[in-house]
Each structure stands twice: as C-alpha cells, then as structure tokens.
Amino acid sequence: MYPKPIQNLITEFxxxxxxxxxxxxxxxxNLLRCPxxxxxxxxxxxxxxxxxxxxxxxxxxxxxxELCEFCLNPKRDRSIxxxxxxxxxxxxxxxxxxxxxxxxxxxxxxxxxxxxxxxxLNIKELIERIKGNGIKEIIIATNPNTEGETTxxxxxxxxxxxxxxxxxxxxxxxTGSDLEYADEMTISNALAGRREYE
Amino acid sequence: MYPKPIQNLITEFxxxxxxxxxxxxxxxxNLLRCPxxxxxxxxxxxxxxxxxxxxxxxxxxxxxxELCEFCLNPKRDRSIxxxxxxxxxxxxxxxxxxxxxxxxxxxxxxxxxxxxxxxxLNIKELIERIKGNGIKEIIIATNPNTEGETTxxxxxxxxxxxxxxxxxxxxxxxTGSDLEYADEMTISNALAGRREYE
Numbered sequence: 001m002y003p004k005p006i007q008n009l010i011t012e013f014x015x016x017x018x019x020x021x022x023x024x025x026x027x028x029x030n031l032l033r034c035p036x037x038x039x040x041x042x043x044x045x046x047x048x049x050x051x052x053x054x055x056x057x058x059x060x061x062x063x064x065x066e067l068c069e070f071c072l073n074p075k076r077d078r079s080i081x082x083x084x085x086x087x088x089x090x091x092x093x094x095x096x097x098x099x100x101x102x103x104x105x106x107x108x109x110x111x112x113x114x115x116x117x118x119x120x121l122n123i124k125e126l127i128e129r130i131k132g133n134g135i136k137e138i139i140i141a142t143n144p145n146t147e148g149e150t151t152x153x154x155x156x157x158x159x160x161x162x163x164x165x166x167x168x169x170x171x172x173x174x175t176g177s178d179l180e181y182a183d184e185m186t187i188s189n190a191l192a193g194r195r196e197y198e
Numbered sequence: 199m200y201p202k203p204i205q206n207l208i209t210e211f212x213x214x215x216x217x218x219x220x221x222x223x224x225x226x227x228n229l230l231r232c233p234x235x236x237x238x239x240x241x242x243x244x245x246x247x248x249x250x251x252x253x254x255x256x257x258x259x260x261x262x263x264e265l266c267e268f269c270l271n272p273k274r275d276r277s278i279x280x281x282x283x284x285x286x287x288x289x290x291x292x293x294x295x296x297x298x299x300x301x302x303x304x305x306x307x308x309x310x311x312x313x314x315x316x317x318x319l320n321i322k323e324l325i326e327r328i329k330g331n332g333i334k335e336i337i338i339a340t341n342p343n344t345e346g347e348t349t350x351x352x353x354x355x356x357x358x359x360x361x362x363x364x365x366x367x368x369x370x371x372x373t374g375s376d377l378e379y380a381d382e383m384t385i386s387n388a389l390a391g392r393r394e395y396e
Contacts, residue, residue, distance in 0.1 A: 001289060003262040005243070005250035012240040017228050018221070028247065029286040030215050032260060036248045042210040043244035045203070049226065050234045052203040062230060064201040088227040091199060 006032075058129070060105035060122045062087045070102055077101045079136040083126065083155065085109055085143060093141065101139075104129065109147040110154060118154060126155075130162050137165040144171060204230075256327070258303035258320045260285045268300055275299045277334040281324065281353065283307055283341060291339065299337075302327065307345040308352060316352060324353075328360050335363040342369060 002010065006028055013024035031039045055061070056068035059081075063069065070076055070090075080101030084090060087105050106121045129135065140155055142148035152168060159166050171189035173182055182190075200208065204226055211222035229237045253259070254266035257279075261267070268274055268288075278299030282288060285303050304319045327333065338353055340346035350366060357364050369387035371380055380388075 001292070003251060003260060003267075005246050005262065006260065009240075009243040009247050012243045015232075015236065015240070016225050018224070023216070025286065025289075026216075027214050029284065031244065031247055032251065032285070034213075038213065039244055039248050042207075042213070043241050045207040045210045046229065046237055046241035046244065048203050049207050049229055050237050053201060053230065062201060062204065064203065069201075086227065087230070088223065091223075094199070 056105075059103045060087070060107060060125070061090060061103055075100070079134055080139065081126075081129070081135055081137070082139040082141050084141050085148065085151075089141065089143075099139075101137075106142070106151065109142060109151040111147055118158075121151075123155070123158065127158070130159070130164065135164055137167060140166065140168045144169075254303075257301045258285070258305060258323070259288060259301055273298070277332055278337065279324075279327070279333055279335070280337040280339050282339050283346065283349070287339065287341075297337075299335075304340070304349065307340060307349040309345055316356075319349075321353070321356065325356070328357070328362065333362055335365060338364065338366045342367075 001007070009028050009031075010021060010024040013019055013027050014021050019027075031042070052064060053062050054064070054066065056063040056071055057066050058071040059068060061068040061070065065072070077100050080099075081104050082093060082099060082101055083104045083106060084093070085106050085108060090103055090105075093099050093103075104122065104126050106123070106126075108116055108121055110116060110118055110121070130138070138155075138159060140152045142152045142155075156166055170193055171186070172193050173179070173186060173190045177186075179187070199205070207226050207229075208219060208222040211217055211225050212219055217225075229240070250262060251260050252262065252264065254261040254269055255264050256269040257266060259266040259268065263270070275298050278297075279302050280291060280297060280299055281302045281304060282291070283304050283306060288301055288303075291297050291301075302320065302324050304321070304324075306314055306319055308314060308316055308319070328336070336353075336357060338350045340350045340353075354364055368391055369384070370391050371377070371384060371388045375384075377385070
C-alpha cells in the first residue's frame with residue numbers, strides 16, 4: 001500500500017513498546033514533513049546508541065565508559081548497593097536524591113515461563129562484588145509485582161549467608177493516592193508497615 | 199543525568215508527535231535491550247526514508263518514482279480527482295475501495311495565523327491539472343474542521359470558473375456513533391443531509 005521505504009519504517013516503528021501501526025504511520029509522515037536534517041538526527045542517534053554505549057563492568061548500568069558514572073564517582077558510598085531490575089530504574093531512584101550508594105543491575109527478573117532463570121541474571125557478579133569489598137547493606141529494589149517479588153525472595157535466600165544487612169523498599173500508600181482507590185494488597189502492606197507518630 | 203548517546207536519542211524521540219520524555223526514555227531502553235541488528239534496522243529505515251522517497255510530480259503524493267502508484271496506474275479513472283490535505287489522508291480513502299480516481303495533495307491547509315496562504319499550497323498545480331486534461335469531477339476531501347472548511351471554500355471559489363462538477367464528502371453521523379454523544383454540528387449536518395428511504 002505505502003511505498004517501500006515508508007512501509008519499512010512503519011514496521012520498525014511498530015516494534016517500539018506501545019506503538020501500533022497507526023502511531024507508526026503518524027511518526028513516518030511527521031518525519032516526511034520535517035526537514036531532512038531532523039530525520040537524519042534521529043536516524044543517526046539510533047545508530048549511535050549501541051555503538052557508543054557499554055555496560056558498566058562493575059554494576060551493569062549503561063555507560064559510555066568501562067565503568068558508569070556512579071561506580072566512577074568517589075563521592076558515592078561503596079558500602080551500600082541498591083539492586084534494580086533494569087538500568088532504566090536507576091534514574092527514578094536518583095531523582096529522589098536520597099540514595100548515595102552504588103547500584104547493581106540484574107538485567108531482568110526470574111521468569112521460569114520465559115526460560116529466564118537466576119543464571120541469566122547478573123547474580124553471580126553481585127556475589128563477587130559482595131565477596132570482594134566492604135558492602136554493608138544491600139537494598140533490593142525490584143518492582144513490586146509477582147516477578148519482582150519472586151526475584152527478591154530468591155536474592156534474600158542467596159544473600160543471607162553473607163554477613164550484610166538486606167533491606168527492601170517500603171510498601172504502602174503512594175503519595176497523592178486515595179484510600180478509596182487503593183487495592184487490598186497496598187492497604188494490607190500499609191497496615192503491616194504502619195509507623196508510630198514520633 | 200543519562201550518558202550522552204542516550205540523552206541525544208531521548209531528545210530526538212521526544213520530537214515525534216505525542217511523545218513525551220518518559221515515552222522517549224522507554225523507547226531508548228527498549229532499543230538498548232534489543233539486539234544491535236534491530237536498532238540498526240530502525241536507524242537505517244529512518245535515514246532511508248527521505249533518501250528514497252520523492253513527491254509525485256503530478257499529484258504531490260509520496261512516491262518512490264517520479265509519479266506515484268495512482269498516477270502511474272492505467273486502471274485509475276483520470277476524470278475524477280480527490281483533493282486531500284496531506285498524503286497521509288490517501289490510505290484512508292483507498293481503504294474504502296470506493297474511489298478509483300486520482301488524487302491531488304494540497305500539502306496543508308490555509309492558516310493565516312501561521313502565514314500559510316493559498317500560495318503555499320499546491321493549488322496552482324491543481325489548476326494546471328484541470329486545464330490540462332479531461333477532469334470532470336473534483337471531490338474536495340479536506341478535514342471537517344475550521345481550517346479544512348476554509349480551504350475547501352477557497353477551492354470552491356477558485357474552481358467554480360471551470361466547467362467541472364465540484365463535490366465534497368458527506369457530513370453526518372459516523373457509523374457506530376451514538377446520537378446521545380454526537381455534537382450539535384454533526385446532528386445539524388445529518389439533518390440537513392437527510393435522505394429519503396428508497
């Protein structure tokens with residue numbers, strides 16, 4: 001139906017998360033309308049993405065160098081490590097400005113159905129890190145869903161043998177939410193984790 | 199905050215219509231996760247888009263050749279021309295399989311506020327087409343909004359001097375819609391254009 005270069009790009013755009021063919025068509029016609037230079041910027045930025053990024057040797061965050069900005073930063077506290085599923089989770093924690101430790105990116109979660117076992121995650125490397133230097137606390141910050149929880153429980157089991165504190169992010173009502181609309185699990189967690197006024 | 203190649207691509211993705219920084223971040227991390235080859239396909243498809251597409255000399259549709267698939271197709275009825283705002287509107291009409299004529303892409307609509315006057319649209323070229331050969335009917339299929347209507351009225355004024363039929367797409371209730379939620383204008387148009395049962 002469309003000329004081939006258009007159809008190709010529609011196909012490729014449709015592979016992006018949440019993008020259906022209709023949105024892909026809008027993207028393509030938007031690029032057709034904009035100056036050649038803008039389309040070139042986008043195309044080249046995509047081609048450069050993989051060429052110019054590496055995975056941090058220490059924590060598996062995405063980085064331009066061998067080690068990422070956090071692992072290289074002498075001001076970060078090396079004794080506390082926050083475990084996240086993916087590198088994309090790091091900015092969310094950084095934005096709070098309440099964490100000054102290092103990270104460890106698992107590279108996913110345990111999904112037996114999809115054949116993702118602990119061996120496919122960066123867990124061996126985490127254990128090496130723990131063995132190697134003075135880590136005092138591990139914060140497990142996997143997502144609060146079934147797979148994230150399963151992975152967290154697995155990690156707790158593995159990490160228990162080391163003499164370190166293992167913590168997880170608190171569960172409860174999210175700020176700005178409404179009791180009326182909160183699900184049972186969230187309210188249960190909020191009750192279980194209730195704190196006394198100081 | 200993000201490494202530069204990531205930040206660059208977030209900026210470029212954010213220029214796509216309806217894409218905010220959060221979605222752009224998701225796109226980037228999705229590409230980082232997928233095989234290098236997939237990212238390359240997308241990047242190259244974007245770079246090829248402008249290189250491999252032209253504008254049809256006759257109707258201004260997007261094309262791989264000098265003339266688009268419709269203008270080249272000997273089976274299309276050359277005596278009827280449908281005027282659309284943008285090339286992106288053509289597939290919507292083609293999908294109906296009820297139109298077998300040619301198209302003429304205006305390349306936009308009249309927008310005095312943004313300095314887009316009739317001179318910026320492919321109207322001169324439309325008149326040349328009409329003068330040149332046996333066009334018997336022009337269907338004006340601009341969008342049913344203020345700018346589309348203004349442009350349509352302008353075209354009617356210009357085209358009146360030629361001895362051709364000028365029509366526009368019918369206005370009324372859209373299929374599957376609900377009278378309760380239809381706006382006044384739509385219902386007015388549906389009343390005005392009502393048809394007797396045969």
